[in-house]
Amino acid sequence: MRGTECPLPRSENEYNRQILQAIASGQRVTQRSLSSDIGVALGLTNLLIRRLVAKGYVKIAGMGTRHIRYLMTAAGWEALGHATRQSLENTVHLYTQTREQIRTSLSGVSERCETDAAGQKRVVFYGAGDVAEIAYVSLQSTDLTLVGVVDDRRTGRFFEVEICRPEQLSAETLGGVPYGHVVVTSIRHAESIRARLDARAVPRSRVWCLESREAIGDCDGSNDPGRGLDRVR
CATH class of the missing domain: 1.10.10.10 (Winged helix-like DNA-binding domain superfamily/Winged helix DNA-binding domain)
Incomplete structure (x- = not known):
């Protein structure tokens, strides 16, 4: 930063x-x-x-x-090469660890998410950044179905899903598509997203936040890695 x-x-x-x-x-x-x-x-x-x-x-x-x-110096170039390799190894390890933590969190969402008439557990991601990308990969190993993505700034597509504006989100649908739960896939902006979901009259019982220090590492250190999944109260 x-x-x-x-x-x-x-x-x-x-x-x-x-x-x-x-x-x-x-x-x-x-x-x-x-x-x-x-x-x-x-x-x-x-x-x-x-x-x-x-x-x-x-x-x-x-x-x-x-x-x-x-x-x-020559020693400096050698040290930089070693440090770069170590950084790449750490990045791969962190990604793997983060993906597993988020997968566990999404499994928790699945346990509490009711199946709709079509036999699906339909969720919406709020946030289309790095955490959402890892969550999308992790979601593939669950029985959850991603039916939409909301983001305050980004537009276009998130993998095969169109990114919607917050104004398209209601208490039960996103752009007219029904959903069961909203998963907040942003750590840094989780609190402000919660406030916007309140403003959109989305029931807090249907909002879930992925919270993991390993995933993003907020500066305030408020994310407890032991929480994994925090239901909005």
């Missing part, structure tokens, strides 16, 4: 990778620009850079002038 000092659950190795990647780009970087890019305080950025210099990964040119340049 640019320009935000947010206590994200990232390791020092990940911060180092981002700094090394920025320096390796060849563009002029400053501690202030790096601070904004990686989303930490300027003082912490200074500390991270000094540690990279001490390890021999980065050297400083123009010391004592107003135009300091940070340069990669």
Whole structure:
């Protein structure tokens, strides 16, 4: 998150990778620009850079002038390669873990969702971002049927489903299509979505929120990974 000092659950190795990647780009970087890019305080950025210099990964040119340049060393390039591979491995692990958590949450929705006259458990996703994409993949291993997607900003299609505007959502249908439950597939905007669903007169008993710190990692840390699925009260 640019320009935000947010206590994200990232390791020092990940911060180092981002700094090394920025320096390796060849563009002029400053501690202030790096601070904004990686989303930490300027003082912490200074500390991270000094540690990279001490390890021999980065050297400083123009010391004592107003135009300091940070340069990669051979050891720095090697460290960046290693850190990039580690980051990719962590991303794959996180995706797999998140997908399983969301699949478990959707199974909980299925247990409480009644079957309609056509024999379907019809749900609507509210949110068409990254969480929704993982939820869509996870949904394939459940008996739930996705009949619509709502998003406040995005338009177009979400896989084979047309994205609808919030105004098309009523207490029982989305764009005229009946549904059983709304699954809030956004962590960061869950609270504001709940408020909009209230405004649309959608019964809270039919609204479910996927909440997992592993899935998105909100800055406020309010998502308890142990909750998995939180029925709106």
